[in-house]
Amino acid sequence: MRRGLAPVIEGRVLLRTEARRPDLRRPLPEGFAARLTGVRITHVGRRSKYLLVGLDSGETLLIHLGMSGRMLISGAMPGGFHHPHRAAERHDHVVFEVEGGARVTFNDARRFGMMDLWPTATLEAHPALAALGPEPLGNAFHAGHLRARFAGRRTPVKAALLDQRVVAGLGNIYVAEALHRAGISPHRAAGRIAPARLDALAEAIRAVLDEAIAAGGASLRDHRRTDGELGYFQHSFRVYDRAGHPCARPGCAGTIRRAVQAGRSSYWCPSCQR
DNA sequence: ATGTGTTCCTGTCCGC
């Protein structure tokens, strides 16, 4: 999403912002639309699952998509193309009009998304960001980090990887796919994984995320790219949403299973994930 | 401290 938005909005002025309802999951901050009108977007960044839109007003707009949130670009598109604006649709909650003719619409059927404004100077102290673990694609994330964070923990590794304080930005799909690639059962206690297997896990996490980003994400139901197109990483799933199918690992004769852990579906191959 | 279960909201799919 960041890669789709940056070429369209970075360096441009927000001419007008319309909040079509006062709240998403939580209330929008005081004066939301006014604070996002007549300000220039200096930078489009990301931390974990939060989009960070830096403004020359000294504030940063934080955006989380929740489960069903989309950021859709219309009007002036990257490369000088023009895509007609669409009529307002159900669940279009926030509309950004950008200098140069682009419009960005935040649509979120389930309204689990969030937006907030926070001073850029103290951004890392924002409650949603302060406790986050390292970026999985950054240098601070490696097997040694997992070893330290998993030490002594008896919680299933699936739950530990979904904990954003351990490593930032992994969701249910990418945890399932990474554990399968690393040959680790989602039920295994986090503190009982041999160091060599943590090497494989850290590498599997990076590989899954790299491939998923290149594919534009996974569009199972709700996810759309900023141009409205589907991502296609779902075609690369080896276990997620594949209960009853044969394991994709070469030479493995297992059958993918599904079980609920901590309220979320887990998918794994009992034969090659231990 | 560390773990699990519930909740927010709407849409879709499946079985009857």
Next chain:
DNA sequence: TGCGGACAGGAACACA
């Protein structure tokens, strides 16, 4: 075709 129930990519919160 209609209806009820299960389920959905997240994360805050209550509680054991």
